[in-house]
Amino acid sequence: MFDIQEELxxxxxxxxxxxxxxxxxxxxxIGKAVSLRNRVRQYFRPSHNEGxxxxxxxxxxxxxxxxxxxxxxxxxxxxxxxxxxxxxxYNTMLRDDKTYPYIRxxxxxxFPRVLFSRQMKKDKSRYFGPxxxxxxxxDTIELIQKIYSLRTCSRSLxxxxxxERPCLNYHIHQCMAPCQGEVSREKYREQIHRVMEFLxxxxxxxxxxxxxxxxAASENMNFEKAIEYRELLKAVKQIAQKQxxxxxxxEDKDIIAMASDGEDAVVQVFFVREGKLIGxxxxxxxxxxxxxxxxxxxxxxxQFYAGTPFIPGELMIQEEIxxxxxxxxWLTQKRGQKVSLRVPKKGMKEKLVELAAQNASMVLSQDxxxxxxxxxxxIGALKEIGKLLDLEELKRVEAFDISNINGFETxxxxxxxxxxxxxxxxxxxxxLRTVTGPDDYASMYEVLTRRFSHGMKExxxxxxxxxxxxxGSFTRFPDLIMMDGGKGQVNVALKVLEELKLQIPxxxxxxxxxxxxxxxxxxxxxIPIDRHGEGFKLITRIQDEAHRFAIEYHRSLxxxxxxxxxxxxxxxxxxxxxxxxxxxxxxxxxxxxADVETLAEIPSMNQQAARAVYxxxxxxxxxxxxxx
Numbered sequence: 001m002f003d004i005q006e007e008l009x010x011x012x013x014x015x016x017x018x019x020x021x022x023x024x025x026x027x028x029x030i031g032k033a034v035s036l037r038n039r040v041r042q043y044f045r046p047s048h049n050e051g052x053x054x055x056x057x058x059x060x061x062x063x064x065x066x067x068x069x070x071x072x073x074x075x076x077x078x079x080x081x082x083x084x085x086x087x088x089x090y091n092t093m094l095r096d097d098k099t100y101p102y103i104r105x106x107x108x109x110x111f112p113r114v115l116f117s118r119q120m121k122k123d124k125s126r127y128f129g130p131x132x133x134x135x136x137x138x139d140t141i142e143l144i145q146k147i148y149s150l151r152t153c154s155r156s157l158x159x160x161x162x163x164e165r166p167c168l169n170y171h172i173h174q175c176m177a178p179c180q181g182e183v184s185r186e187k188y189r190e191q192i193h194r195v196m197e198f199l200x201x202x203x204x205x206x207x208x209x210x211x212x213x214x215x216a217a218s219e220n221m222n223f224e225k226a227i228e229y230r231e232l233l234k235a236v237k238q239i240a241q242k243q244x245x246x247x248x249x250x251e252d253k254d255i256i257a258m259a260s261d262g263e264d265a266v267v268q269v270f271f272v273r274e275g276k277l278i279g280x281x282x283x284x285x286x287x288x289x290x291x292x293x294x295x296x297x298x299x300x301x302x303q304f305y306a307g308t309p310f311i312p313g314e315l316m317i318q319e320e321i322x323x324x325x326x327x328x329x330w331l332t333q334k335r336g337q338k339v340s341l342r343v344p345k346k347g348m349k350e351k352l353v354e355l356a357a358q359n360a361s362m363v364l365s366q367d368x369x370x371x372x373x374x375x376x377x378x379i380g381a382l383k384e385i386g387k388l389l390d391l392e393e394l395k396r397v398e399a400f401d402i403s404n405i406n407g408f409e410t411x412x413x414x415x416x417x418x419x420x421x422x423x424x425x426x427x428x429x430x431x432l433r434t435v436t437g438p439d440d441y442a443s444m445y446e447v448l449t450r451r452f453s454h455g456m457k458e459x460x461x462x463x464x465x466x467x468x469x470x471x472g473s474f475t476r477f478p479d480l481i482m483m484d485g486g487k488g489q490v491n492v493a494l495k496v497l498e499e500l501k502l503q504i505p506x507x508x509x510x511x512x513x514x515x516x517x518x519x520x521x522x523x524x525x526x527i528p529i530d531r532h533g534e535g536f537k538l539i540t541r542i543q544d545e546a547h548r549f550a551i552e553y554h555r556s557l558x559x560x561x562x563x564x565x566x567x568x569x570x571x572x573x574x575x576x577x578x579x580x581x582x583x584x585x586x587x588x589x590x591x592x593x594a595d596v597e598t599l600a601e602i603p604s605m606n607q608q609a610a611r612a613v614y615x616x617x618x619x620x621x622x623x624x625x626x627x628x
Contacts, residue, residue: 002062002063004044004061004063004064005044007063007064008040008041008044010366011036011037011040011041011066012036012037012068012362013035013036013037013038014035014036014068014069015032015033015034015035015036015068015069015070015071015072015074015075016032016033016036016066016067016068016069016075017030017031017032017033017066017067017069017075017078017079017082018030018031018032018033018036018039018040018064018065018066019064019065019066019067019082020057020061020064020088020090021061021062021063021064021065022060022061022062023060023062025062025063026089027086027088028057028060028061028088028089028090029057029061029088029089029090030079030082030083030086030088031079032072032075032076032078032079033075034072034075036066036068040064040066043058043061044058054090056090057089057090067280067359068355068358068359068362069355070351070355078277081276081277082279085279101116101117101118101134101137102116102117102118102119102120102127102128102137103115103116103117103127103128103137103140103141103199104116104117104125104126104127104128105125105126105127105128105192105195105196105199106124106125107124107125107126107192108123108124108125109157110157110158110185111151111157111158111178111185111188112150112189112192113150113151113152114141114144114145114150114195115141116134116137116138116141120275126196128199128200136235139231139232139235140235140236143206143232143235143236144195144198145169145174145175146174147206147209148191148192148194148195149173149174149175149176149191150175150176150188150191150192150195151169151175151176151177151178151179152169152175153167153179155179157178157179158178158185160179161178161179161180161181162179162180162181164179166179166180167179170182176188176191200347203236206236207233207236207237210229210232210233210236211229211233213225213229214226214229214230214233217229251272251275251312251313251314252272252273252312252313252314253272253312253313253314253315253316254269254270254271254272254312254314254315254316255269255270255272255316255352255353255355255356256268256269256270256297256300256301256315256316256317256318256353256356257317257318257353257354257356257357257360258285258293258296258297258300258318258357258360259357259360259361259363259364260287260293260296260364261364261368262287263287264284264285264287264364264368265284265285265287265296265364266282266283266284266285266360266361266363266364266367267282267283267285267296267297267300267360268280268281268282268356268357268359268360268363269281269282269283269304269356270352270355270356272312273312280356280359282359282360282363283300283304284367285299285300293318293319294319294320294321294322295321297317297318297319297321298321298322298323298327301315301317301321301327301341302327302330305331305334311331311334311335311339312339313335313337313338313339313340314339314340314342315331315339315340315341315342316342316343316344316349316352316353317341317342317343317353318343318353318357319343320343321341324341327341328340328341376534377420377534377537377538378419378420378421378538379419379420380420380534381420381533381534381535381537381538382394382395382397382419382420382535382538383535384533384534384535384538385480385520385535385538385539388520388527388529388535389480389505389507389520389522389527391479391480391505393479394479394480395418395419395479396416396417396418396476396477396478396479396480397416397417397418397478397479397480397481397482397542398414398415398416398417398478398480398481398482399414399415399417399481399482399483399484399509399542399543399545399546400412400413400414400444400447400448400451400481400482400483400484400493400546401413401484401546401547401549401550402440402443402444402447402484402550403547403550403551403553404438404440404443410432410435410438410443411429411430411431411432411550411553412429412430412432412443412444412446412447412550413427413428413429413430413546413547413549413550413553414427414428414429414430414447414451414546415427415542415545415546415549416478417538417542420538422545426476427549428451428474429549429550429553430446430447430450430451432446432447433446434446440485440489441488441489441492444483444489444492444493445492445495445496448492448493448496448497449496449499449500451474452474452477452496452497452500452502453500454474455474455475455476455477456500456502458474458475459475462475477502477504478504479504479505480504480505480506480507481493481504481505481506481507482506482507482508482509482539482542482543482546483506483507483508483509484508484509484543484546484547485508485509485510486508486510486521486526487508487521487524489508490506490507490508490521490522493506494506505522506522507520507521507522508520508521508522509521509539509542509543510526511543517529517536517539517540517543520539567581567582567591569616570612570613570616571612571616572608572609572612573609573612573613576604577602577604577605577609580602580603580604580605581599581602581605581613584602591613591617592617594613594614595614596610596611596614597610599613599614
């Protein structure tokens with residue numbers, strides 16, 4: 001259960017994005033914050049008022065999650081990416097496709113330019129950004145042109161070299177005049193390289209140069225020039241707060257990092273699609289004290305990408321792993337295209353991996369209590385039951401129940417719990433073959449005999465074929481059998497196990513006069529249970545689940561039998577046609593509403609049989625109206 005007030009106390013004083021979910025777990029709002037703690041808490045204060053719409057949104061919040069970032073700028077871009085991806089109901093004010101500016105370096109030209117751009121195209125240019133301040137971008141471009149003396153014109157070079165006079169920038173010493181052949185392509189390209197170093201984050205040399213020029217101008221009493229350098233310094237610092245959340249390469253990649261505390265680990269995955277971080281997920285991993293970070297990462301990669309339908313072309317991970325080459329080859333084969341594992345050492349990619357690691361650490365620390373509670377409900381509850389019954393190793397439990405109404409269509413159910421959680425893929429239903437009438441003991445004897453005989457047969461086939469994995473769903477036997485009932489049902493189970501020469505502990509789940517679980521019957525005595533303990537709660541869940549599963553199966557058979565019995569009365573409709581009709585329509589009402597043409601299309605039916613079915617139900621309706 002998500003306790004909003006408790007989770008509010010855990011919010012960090014960091015920038016990031018918060019995501020609100022409703023009762024159906026749909027995302028209803030995404031927002032950004034300079035301080036997640038201050039912003040998210042505001043929504044749940046009685047005095048908070050942002051209008052009726054936000055008030056309605058807050059009333060629907062069932063839980064929230066968040067992603068921490070390094071800056072408000074990153075939070076803003078991430079917020080936009082997530083809103084475009086999920087389109088939350090209450091983010092109406094952000095529906096416009098606002099674009100953010102980029103700095104474009106036209107590397108496809110012999111003498112590249114540095115330009116302002118609102119789009120990032122797939123061309124030979126290099127893009128930096130996006131940024132939130134268009135003014136800062138323009139100031140930075142102007143600064144770059146002043147410092148590095150790059151051209152701003154749109155002349156086609158080198159084709160137009162010498163055709164026209166140089167522009168004003170050349171005369172005021174802000175352009176090297178490649179249009180006049182004053183600078184070689186190689187020297188010009190060196191300046192472009194310095195520009196890209198600056199845009200990649202190496203801006204300390206520029207800052208030092210500007211500071212030196214500002215101080216020199218001040219000392220020379222040239223205060224107007226000093227103010228100009230001061231403003232340019234401010235613009236450089238603003239643009240230096242670069243955006244890591246959106247990559248400039250526009251590619252698909254996953255960023256994977258983990259955090260651990262020696263006992264548990266959390267792996268965080270950021271999903272980048274077309275250069276944008278569109279979502280994330282985290283996975284809890286149980287680790288041993290001897291497991292290293294590379295081992296955990298390698299295990300996660302193999303397990304996660306074995307089941308995911310989409311594999312990107314690049315996986316950025318925290319550190320080198322021993323199996324990198326093999327995993328790359330395996331993923332490349334699965335994807336059908338090259339997949340690369342990379343460990344970023346510097347720049348934006350490294351910082352993005354660090355950001356994933358920070359989020360993993362945050363999830364680990366804040367979910368620790370939640371994990372412990374969940375383990376208490378599952379593994380801890382099993383340990384309580386094991387201690388109660390003096391059973392040391394208790395991982396798999398199977399529970400059985402019988403359902404019938406006056407002996408009609410008696411069925412049996414088998415539900416399976418592993419590590420305290422239901423394993424529905426191993427659930428099984430039994431339609432009784434040898435028992436007629438309401439005889440629960442005989443019914444249970446048949447169900448258990450079939451279940452364990454089948455399992456023994458599968459185990460033999462495994463040995464003959466030298467198979468390592470389970471051959472079938474019955475292969476694994478439980479550590480404990482739980483019967484829905486007391487002494488009588490337990491004795492039936494013990495008789496079956498004795499006949500099959502199996503040794504498996506059996507207990508009965510005993511109910512009181514109000515049909516509530518009160519204890520366990522084990523080794524000829526009833527053992528009381530602490531009704532407030534997790535073990536008792538798990539026993540109740542297992543008992544209710546076995547009963548539910550049996551009742552649902554019985555109900556489905558009764559429904560089919562009712563359809564079957566009515567069809568028995570139609571002339572010319574035998575067993576094969578009854579089966580075909582039941583398979584095609586599933587319900588009596590659907591058959592009644594079908595016309596002759598539809599009925600005739602069913603396998604094994606013809607026009608005459610279809611007309612007989614159609615007339616039968618029309619006659620029945622007529623008789624009902626006549627009697628009325």
